[in-house]
Amino acid sequence: MSVLYRRNIPIAIVFVTVLFFLWDFFVTVPGINTKSASTILTNWGTILTAFTLGFGAVNLFMLHGKHISRRTKGQWPFSLWMLIIIALFTVVGVSTGATSSQYSWLYNSSYFALSATVYSSLGFYMTSGIYRALRAKNIESGLLLIVGIIALARNAPALVAAFPIIVPWEAWISAVPTTSAQRGIMIGAALGTLALGLRTMIGRETGFLGKLTEAERG
C-alpha cells in the first residue's frame, strides 16, 4: 500500500499527463480536439494552486500567531502588522470585490509602491556586487573586468562620444562570445530538462516524492 500510494500512483499520474501533453503538442487527429482536454487539465492545475493558497494562509497564521503569543524579540511587531494587513486586504477584497476601486487603491498605494521600491533597490545591490566582482585577481576575473568596463562604457553616452570605438567592441562581445555561451548553456539546460523529464516519467527520478526506502524505490 505504501509503495502504491507513495510511488506508483504519483508516477502513473505524471506518466499519463506527460504523454497526453506530448500527444497534444506533436499530433493532430482530424475530428478530435485534444486542445479542450489540455485546457481542462491546465485549469485543474490553476484550481489546485488556488486551493493550496489556503495552506499558505494557515502557515502564515500559525507561524506569526506563535511569534505574537511568545512576543519573539525583533519579530512579533512585524508579525502582528502582517496579520493586520492580511485581514485588511481580505475584508476589503471580500466585501467590495478584487476589481473594486477600493481594493485597487489599497493594492496600488501599498504593495505596488513597496514592490517598485524593492525592485529599485536592486540597482544598489548590483553596484556593490559589481564593485567586488570587477577585480583582476586571476585571468578569468581579469577578463570579466575588461569586458565589464567595455559594457559599462558603452552605456555611458559621454564615453561613447569620446571613444566611439567601444561601440563595435561591445556589439561584437554581445553578439559573438556572449550569445554563443548563452546558447551553449541553453542547449545543455534543454537536454537536462529532457533527461529529468524522462527520469521522472519512468519513475527513476523520485526526489520530488521525498526520501523513499529501497523497497519503495523499486
Next chain:
Amino acid sequence: MFVTGRIFALGMLVAVWIFILGGMELAKRTMPTFRKLAGLDAIPEMVGRAAETGKPVHFTTGLGELHTNMASQLIAGLSVLSYVSELCAKDGVKIIYTVYQSQVMPIATELMKAAYTSAGKAEEFDADDQVRYLSGEQFAYAAAVQGIAERERPAANIMIGPFYAESMLFAETFYRIGSIQLAGTARGYQIPFFAVVCDYLLIAEEIYAASAYLSKDPILAGSLRGQDVAKLLALVLMIIGVILTALGSSVLNNLLKM
C-alpha cells in the same frame, strides 16, 4: 497526423530519449564517472559550518511553479532540498525552506518530513517553522527572504531553481550577513549575478544532474551519459549546419522546419 513544423523536433526528442535510456542500460554494467561538481560537494561542509555556529540553513527554490515551464528547475531544487534536509536532520541543524508558490508547500513538507524520518529525527521537524510560505508576489517574497536573512542570520544559503530579478537581492543580502552560498539556476540571465556573488555555482544542466550526482545511483548517472551523447549530436548538427549554410545549402534549415 503530425503537426507540421514539429516533426523534426519529435524525431530529436525520441532520439534523445533513446540515448538516455541506452545510457541507463549501459550503466547497469559499468558505472559512469562524474566530473567534480564543487557546489554539490560543498553541501556537507555548509551544513557542518551551520552546526558549528548553531545557525540555520536557508533553502529556496526561487519562483518555481509546478504548472509552468519552470517546473523542471523546481523539481531539481526539491531533490537537493531532500538531501540537504536529511544532512541537517543528522547534524541537528535547523533548515528553513521559504516557499513562493503555495502549491509547493505540501510537497516540500512531505519531502522534508520524510528526510527527517529517514535520519531518525522525525520528532525534531517543525513544519510550521521550517516550511514557511511567504508570498506569491515576487518582491514581497524577496523582501521576506531578506528579512529572514537579517533576523535569523543563516550560516548557509542554498538557492536552486528558477530565479528572476530577486537573485541579486538574495545573493547580496546573504553575502552581507556572511552566509556561505550555493546557487544554481538554468535561467541564463541570472547566472552571471550568482557567479559574481556566490561561493559555489551550478550552471544550468548541472542542477538537473544534482540528484544523480548526490544519490550516486548508477541508472540516474547513466542518463547523464545519454544526455552527453545527445549534446554531441547537437554539436555535430550545428557544425553540419554551419558548413551547409556556408556552402549555400538550406537542406538542414528545411529539415528543421519539417
